[in-house]
Amino acid sequence: MKPTERHDRLASFEQECRRRGLALTVQRRTVFEELAGRRDHPTADQVYDAVHRRLPSLSRTTVYRVLETLVETGFARKVHHPDAVVRFDPTTGRHHHLVCESCGSLVDLDDSVVPRVPIPDARGAGFRIRDYTVSFNGLCSSCH
Amino acid sequence: MKPTERHDRLASFEQECRRRGLALTVQRRTVFEELAGRRDHPTADQVYDAVHRRLPSLSRTTVYRVLETLVETGFARKVHHPDAVVRFDPTTGRHHHLVCESCGSLVDLDDSVVPRVPIPDARGAGFRIRDYTVSFNGLCSSCH
DNA sequence: TTGTATGCAAAAGGTTTGCAATGAT
DNA sequence: ATCATTGCAAACCTTTTGCATACAA
Numbered sequence A, B: 001m002k003p004t005e006r007h008d009r010l011a012s013f014e015q016e017c018r019r020r021g022l023a024l025t026v027q028r029r030t031v032f033e034e035l036a037g038r039r040d041h042p043t044a045d046q047v048y049d050a051v052h053r054r055l056p057s058l059s060r061t062t063v064y065r066v067l068e069t070l071v072e073t074g075f076a077r078k079v080h081h082p083d084a085v086v087r088f089d090p091t092t093g094r095h096h097h098l099v100c101e102s103c104g105s106l107v108d109l110d111d112s113v114v115p116r117v118p119i120p121d122a123r124g125a126g127f128r129i130r131d132y133t134v135s136f137n138g139l140c141s142s143c144h
Numbered sequence C: 001t002t003g004t005a006t007g008c009a010a011a012a013g014g015t016t017t018g019c020a021a022t023g024a025t
Numbered sequence D: 001a002t003c004a005t006t007g008c009a010a011a012c013c014t015t016t017t018g019c020a021t022a023c024a025a
Helices: A003-020 A026-036 A044-054 A060-072 B003-020 B026-036 B044-054 B060-072
Strands: A077-079 A087-089 A095-100 A106-110 A128-139 B077-079 B087-089 B095-100 B106-110 B128-139
Touching (some): A060 A087, B003 B026, B026 B044
Antiparallel strands (some): A095 A106, B077 B087
16 A cells, blocks of 8 residues: 555544544554555454554553444444454455465455446345445465 | 255265264254254354253253364355354355345345356465355345 | 543453263264 | 263453543544
């Protein structure tokens, strides 16, 4: 991510906080910057480890709370991973996932690489579908 | 599920156990029957509750272990659900999910309803893709 | 100044593990 | 008889909560 882009994302996060009347604390900024700067899908604890190194006073509880705030404000997504530990994804637009069946590693796949999936008729199930994500499973380079 | 089908699945599970040298215990049979008879995606604890009623001596630990065995032998799948608790799905063939953004409910969607997704070229990411699942998100009937 | 956000400690799930006893082959 | 599987209790890990303090607005 280019410095400009990073700055833009932070600015837009701060703007959204103001819009919602959320206080702009160092903790929120730090956690946001950490997550936004990553291309993987860290757990709350992994974010905590990284962030705690920079700002030792920041607590694990706050990391959990800020990540929740990021999800609510649309700056992160929860990713559903087979290991049953929540992971956070800073990419919120439509994209897809490659999941390794062997080691569980998870990689993003850009939407442009995957042909559009027509939204099926789920009226039978009473569902109003808004979007979708495709999870491809297989073996990653280290596992085959 | 018809009685015949239920019998067939149990028989094929028992056969797979023998093939792998896994002992055919009452516990394995009972947990398998419980999961295979459900159309939802229960947590280990939900399976435990149901099974423990029928066989009070069966412990929670064993339920966790048997469910793991079912996944290893291909008779169940772990489902990635937003609540970060592992859920088990007795349907192992390709199928898709409808997830409600509001209440988190999860419903299966048959593969026949979803047009085939061509497997993308993931060589860049070093992945060998074997299959896929589409997660549709939106609102369920109770939530809209 | 006012009320929200944080940190701490403790609780609350969910899941795993060590070990002795049990039971399938 | 032998080895895998079970049950129990305890440990472990992740996440949440209550409450007093600190800090942004």
